Amino acid sequence: MSIGESLQKARQNKYLTQKNVAERLYVTRQTISRWEQEKTMPNIYALKDLAKLYDVSIDSLIENSPHSLDKEEGNTMSKINxxxxxxxxxxxxxxxxxxxxxxxxxxxxxxxxxxxxxxxxxxxxxxxxxxxxxxxxxxxxxxxxxxxxxxxxxxxxxxxxxxxxxxxxxxxxxxxxxxxxxxxxxxxxxxx
CATH class of the missing domain: 1.10.287 (Helix Hairpins)
Known part of the structure; x- marks a missing residue:
C-alpha cells in the first residue's frame, strides 16, 4: 500500500474529511488531497501530526511506501536545497x-x-x-x-x-x- 493510500485509509477510518484534517493541521484541504494522491509528500512533522490525529503509528503510514525512509538505503536529510x-x-x-x-x-x-x-x-x-x-x-x-x-x-x-x-x-x-x-x-x- 502506498503512503497516499495509507493516509486516505487512516483518515477514513477516523471518519474525517480532508477539510477536517486540514483545519486541525493548519494546512489547506488541497494539501491533504495532494498528500493522498502522492503529488507531494508530507514532511516528518506533518506525518507525526497525522499519526497522532489518526491514532496510528508513523510506521503504519509509511509502511510499504516507495517514499519511506529506510536506514539500509543510507538516506539522510542533510543537503540544503x-x-x-x-x-x-x-x-x-x-x-x-x-x-x-x-x-x-x-x-x-x-x-x-x-x-x-x-x-x-x-x-x-x-x-x-x-x-x-x-x-x-x-x-x-x-x-x-x-x-x-x-x-x-x-x-x-x-x-x-x-x-x-x-x-x-x-x-x-x-x-x-x-x-x-x-x-x-x-x-x-x-x-x-
Missing part, C-alpha cells in the same frame, strides 16, 4: 511577514481596546474622586449617562477577554505549525 531556501525566504519576507504584522497589529489593538473598556469605570471614578477630594467645582462635561456607559464598556471588555484569548491562542498555534512545517523544508535527501 538552496532554491527552496531562497524561495521560502522571499515568500516569508514578502507575504507572511506582511500578514503577520497586520494580524499582530490587530491583535495588539484588540487587547488595548479591551483594557481601555475595562478601565473606563476606574477612569471615571478617578475623575470624580479628584473633584471631591480637591474640592473642585463639578465639571460640566460629567453627565449622568457616563456611569452606565462606563459600566457597559467594562462589561463588554470583560466579555471579550475569552474571545481575545482564543484568538491569540489560535494564532500562536498557527504560527508554531507554520514555522515547524517550513523549518526543515529546505533539506533534501542526501544519498551516502
Amino acid at each position: 538552496w532554491m527552496a531556501l531562497f524561495g521560502m525566504i522571499w515568500f516569508n519576507i514578502i507575504f507572511t511577514l506582511g500578514a503577520f504584522i497586520a494580524v499582530f497589529g490587530i491583535l495588539v489593538g484588540a487587547w488595548i481596546t479591551i483594557g481601555a473598556f475595562i478601565a473606563a469605570p476606574l477612569l471615571l471614578a478617578g475623575e470624580w474622586i479628584l473633584v471631591v477630594l480637591m474640592h473642585l467645582p463639578w465639571p460640566a462635561n460629567l453627565d449622568w449617562y457616563q456611569v452606565p456607559l462606563a459600566l457597559v464598556l467594562c462589561a463588554l471588555g470583560i466579555g471579550a477577554i475569552p474571545l481575545a484569548k482564543n484568538l491569540t491562542s489560535t494564532l500562536v498555534k498557527f504560527c508554531r505549525q507554520y514555522i515547524r512545517y517550513n523549518l526543515k523544508a529546505v533539506y533534501t535527501k542526501n544519498q551516502k
Whole structure:
C-alpha cells in the first residue's frame, strides 16, 4: 500500500474529511488531497501530526511506501536545497511577514481596546474622586449617562477577554505549525 493510500485509509477510518484534517493541521484541504494522491509528500512533522490525529503509528503510514525512509538505503536529510531556501525566504519576507504584522497589529489593538473598556469605570471614578477630594467645582462635561456607559464598556471588555484569548491562542498555534512545517523544508535527501 502506498503512503497516499495509507493516509486516505487512516483518515477514513477516523471518519474525517480532508477539510477536517486540514483545519486541525493548519494546512489547506488541497494539501491533504495532494498528500493522498502522492503529488507531494508530507514532511516528518506533518506525518507525526497525522499519526497522532489518526491514532496510528508513523510506521503504519509509511509502511510499504516507495517514499519511506529506510536506514539500509543510507538516506539522510542533510543537503540544503538552496532554491527552496531562497524561495521560502522571499515568500516569508514578502507575504507572511506582511500578514503577520497586520494580524499582530490587530491583535495588539484588540487587547488595548479591551483594557481601555475595562478601565473606563476606574477612569471615571478617578475623575470624580479628584473633584471631591480637591474640592473642585463639578465639571460640566460629567453627565449622568457616563456611569452606565462606563459600566457597559467594562462589561463588554470583560466579555471579550475569552474571545481575545482564543484568538491569540489560535494564532500562536498557527504560527508554531507554520514555522515547524517550513523549518526543515529546505533539506533534501542526501544519498551516502
